[in-house]
Amino acid sequence: MHLTKEWLHRIQRWESVLWETCYRPLGELTLSGFTTFDHLTADQASHADFSPMPPGTSWGAKWEYGWFKTSLVVPPDAVGQRLVFTAVPAMQDPHPGECLCWANGKEAGSFGWARQFITLSTHALPGTEYHLLMEAYAGHGKLVVDGGPLPFGAERVVDPPSTQCLVGETSFGIWREDIYQLAVDFSTLLDLYKGLDPLSLRVAEIGQGLMQATLIVDPELPDLEYQKSAQIARQQLRPLLACTNGSTAPTLFAFGHAHIDVAWLWPLAETERKIARTIANQLALIDEYPEYIFLQSQPQLYQMLRNKYPDLYERLKDAVSAGRIIADGAMWVEADTNLTSGESLIRQILVGKHFFQGEFGIDSKILWLPDVFGYSGSLPQILRGCGCTGFATQKITWAYHGGEAFPYNTFSWEGIDGTSIPAHIFTDYNSQTRPSALLERWNTRLQMQGINSMILAFGWGDGGGGPTRDHLEFLRRSTDLEGVPRTKFASPSEFFANLPPHAGLPRYVGELYFQAHRGTYTSQSRVKKANRRLEFALREAEFWGSTARILTAHPFTQDSLESAWKTLLLHQFHDILPGSSIQRVYQEAEAVLTSAIEEAEEHARQAASALLVNSSELGSTDNGPITIFNSLSWPRTTIIDHHNEQAEVTIPACGWITIRGDSPAFGMPPIDGFAFGVGATSSARAEPGKLENEFLLARFDDDGRLVNLVEKSSNWEVMDGIGNLFCLYKDVPSAWDAWDIDSIAELQPIDTSEPVHLEVLDPGPLVAQLGLTRSLSNSTITQVITLQRGSRRLEFFTSIDWQEQHKLLKVAFPINIHANEAIHEIQFGHLRRPTHRSRQYDADRFEVCNHKWTALADDQHGAAILNDSKYGLSVDRSTIKLTLLKSAIAPDPHADRGRQSFTYAIYPWVGALAQSRVVQEAYELNIPPLILNGTAKEGSIFQISASNIILDTMKPAEDRSPDLILRLYESVHAATHCILTTSFPVQSATQTNMLEEDIKPLHIHQNKVELTFRPFEIKTIRLKLVDNDLTLSGNTA
Secondary structure, eight states, rough: OOHHHHHHHHHHHHHHHHHHHEEEEEEOOOEEEEEEEEOOOHHHHHTHHHOOOOOOOEEEEOOEEEEEEHHHHHHHTTTSSSSEEEEEEBBBSBBOOOOOEEEEEEEEEEETTTBEEEEEEESSOTTTTEEEEEEEEEEEOOOOOHHHHHOTTSSSSSSOOOOOOOOOEEEEEEEOOOHHHHHHHHHHHHHHHHHSSSSSHHHHHHHHHHHHHHHHTTTTTOOOOOOOHHHHHHHHHHHHHHOOOOOOOOOOEEEEEEOOOSSSSOHHHHHHOOOOOHHHHHHHHHHHHHTTOEEEEOOOHHHHHHHHHHHHHHHHHHHHHHSSSOOOOOSOBOHHHSSOOOOHHHHHHHHHHHHHHHOOOOOOOOOOTTOOOOOOOHHHHHHHOOOOOOOEEEEEGGGGGGOOOOOOOOEEOOOOTOEEEEEESSSSSSSOOOHHHHHHHTTTTTOSSSEEEEEEEEEOOOTTTTOOHHHHHHHHHHBBTTTTTEEOOOOOHHHHHSOGGGGSSSEESSSSSSSOOOGGTTSSSSHHHHHHHHHHHHHHHHHHHHHHHHHHHHOOTTTTTTHHHHHHHTTBBBBTTTTTTTTHHHHHHHHHHHHHHHHHHHHHHHHHTTTBBGGGTTTTOOOOOOEEEEEESEEEEEEEEEETTTEEEOTTTEEEEEOOOSSTBBBBBOTOOOSSSSOOOOOOEEETTTTOSSSSSEEETTTTOOEEEEEETTTTEOOOOBEEEEEEEEEOSSSTTTOOOOGGGOOOOEOOOOOOOEEEEEOOSEEEEEEEEEETEEEEEEEEEEETOOOOOOEEEEEEEEESEEEEEEEEEBBSSOOOEEEEEEETTTEEEEESOOOOHHHHHEEESSSEEEEEESSSEEEEEEEEEEEEEEEEEEEEEEEEEEOSSSSSSSTTTTEEEEEEEEEEEEEEEGGGEEEEEEEHHHHOOOEEEOOOEEEOEEEEESSTTTEEEEOOOOTTSSSSEEEEOOOSSEEEEEEEEESSSEEEEEEOOOOOEEEEEOEETTTTTEEEEEOOOOOEEEEEOOOOOOOGGOOOO
């Protein structure tokens, strides 16, 4: 029957009272404690001096922790019952602080905003004594993610008071299990009643059963009689819970989950505690519920647990061995995939899989990225190359500002090279398990046909401690309960194994663009620049370290850079690198990334130094020799400064060259006879408002704006308006301050007409430079605008003292090309995105991500904007706007304030994209040659016959053999046959996957290997050398 309001109100009231009366307190507990900023072990804390801290005690400075202890003895009333205790040692507004508890020396669970009770025994024994120890976090103030708008002078993120917490009540008691079980029954059926067709027979029967139950159970009876009435009511409801589904019910593959951000609104030090609290809770549930399994991704978190809580980690390892904790997820951390380089994505999986295999004997095969802000079109090839069999996320469903809905939940995801992998988008990574939640998971699916199953990841994340008993009790009732989807405990890999054959899935091609959080391409620019620098510093260190190891027995192995690599991988976490964490996270990140850069650069210098001969000449006089090293797989011409002299030098591919201070390379003929305009001599020259070389003529107005750029061989005017135009906008996102750029920002431009000073810095002839100084709102900008002899790259080295709030800075270059798509570099290739907003999905992509360049091109011309650390940009019709800086005020109120420096460039060409050299130019902008004092015989260790094949990585083999690993890719979307030549004596060559497992032998003859690439294909090659006893003299060009 359909319930009247009177009956519904009665049933809801009875439901509330059942939950409220599960706990019967038996006694109050008094706490003593102390506070500290240190991360202590339980043993260290237990030997400290404790003082009484009764309820109402105020404590808790910013970042402070409190340790508390108490004890109890099981009283007669609790014998045979479930004994629990509850504590609030850190009462905060609005939630209690998170707290880890040890019972008799063992981590027993945690308290916090999602859990109030810890079970000490399911069947208490008389006279048992429990010694309880707790560590609670005071916090660091109110957690804020939205930024405004704010009244003038107001602050969004403020420091907390000197004390943030009060000690609350602590008690112990019995958990009335019969009452609790009836409460779960009751809520299951009431939830189902509300979620099903009100005209159905099922709803009528549930309503009748709940009415009858309220007439049976009587909370006003004495305790034992109350529990007896609950038992009778449960018997009355049992037939309703025994009804099962028909043959067409969908299946939810369920597992416990606690999404833990490695850093976000808390620092790394607090994450170390969060993982311990979570695992302690989950091990307790695993002990009690034999069907339960829990997914824990991210080896970084396992490592934290191993380092800080070794006993708890050993218990976790036992649970993994028993199949109760699912150790999977593939990557070291759940990394951002928009900004992270291709090689870094491979290392995320390589290092992550090594950890899972080494610690647990598990081959992790599913990439688990539920919360990452979009997914690169290069990922399918990387995943397949790393041995992954599936990809799972849910973030794409977060289109909270609207936009075109994604069409599928389960599909074959095809990347830019044609490689595909099964992919699944579920709809919540912190799901609840009441029937209404299960119905919502299924009913909010994206795909109406061709799907009969989904993933159900349930629990409380980010410090909530994971699933609770409630989650599991509701699932026990809903396994095949009529009216809700079936649930079965199964891992993500089991879900993918249960899918229909890959070929039968719908196909989706390209990136998985996230229609929100577009500001994460720009926020916290210093960390983004450090990330880019460290990626390339590690590349250089591995390249020269591997070379020196082979040629000179230099002590370089795959372990040499392990710490620096793990620093990089950690800080590519999807709330660190994208710029969405609190200030302390970035203060710490900038320090450790800088240190890792210095370490990697020193490795490169030491390795390259080992290649030098005549070392007595190191550090010699002004005229002493210098050696210039080029790790790029093509010869490069560069201009170097040495003792205040400039020299133009061409360095061999993957090689080096030595020049002396008195070499003819230094100095140039007099500038006499240089003529501006078409036909000018091959020199560079600057004069007020003008830069010119043999390829380009650039003119600037008095405000430093680029008004003309002529490609001289074709007399093509590159600009379609004013370039190097700074565009400042009011930027107040309506939801997530550091995460978002709303399209509305374009409608709020800010005047930038402040005075500009432009001057000639270097007249030429090798390097021509103009200097620009200007104010911009509250900030100041200086630029060095450079054009070198023989270069088509006009560079803008930019330094900004950024002092803005809620403003967004872009630099615009309108290009004289009509193209409906812009070409954006991503990892190991590029993709094309619209330059118009004709349909919803076109308009949704008003801000996108690139790596080192974005271009507009037709069949005869092209122009690219290159960068050394800027990822976000917009392209509207013919104008490329590179996003330079953002100034959010939450969660970091000082985000990006202060000095910023970066370089961007415009690079025009004549001809097709495939012949443009834009890929090479972008690499050269980002990787300067390495210059050392001393002599080395000219050498070139690798040459590639096709310019579009890029040697991206050279490294030691992971298996600790003396073999050499090369990673190459095709860069311009052109099927290519080429020859790789090396001056190393090679015994054999093998194509491997990205895990360096052999795929097939390659034919090698006279140190030449023939290779065939499909467009954007990545190849990993293992070279086995004749021996490692080589000398520098055996390696000359």
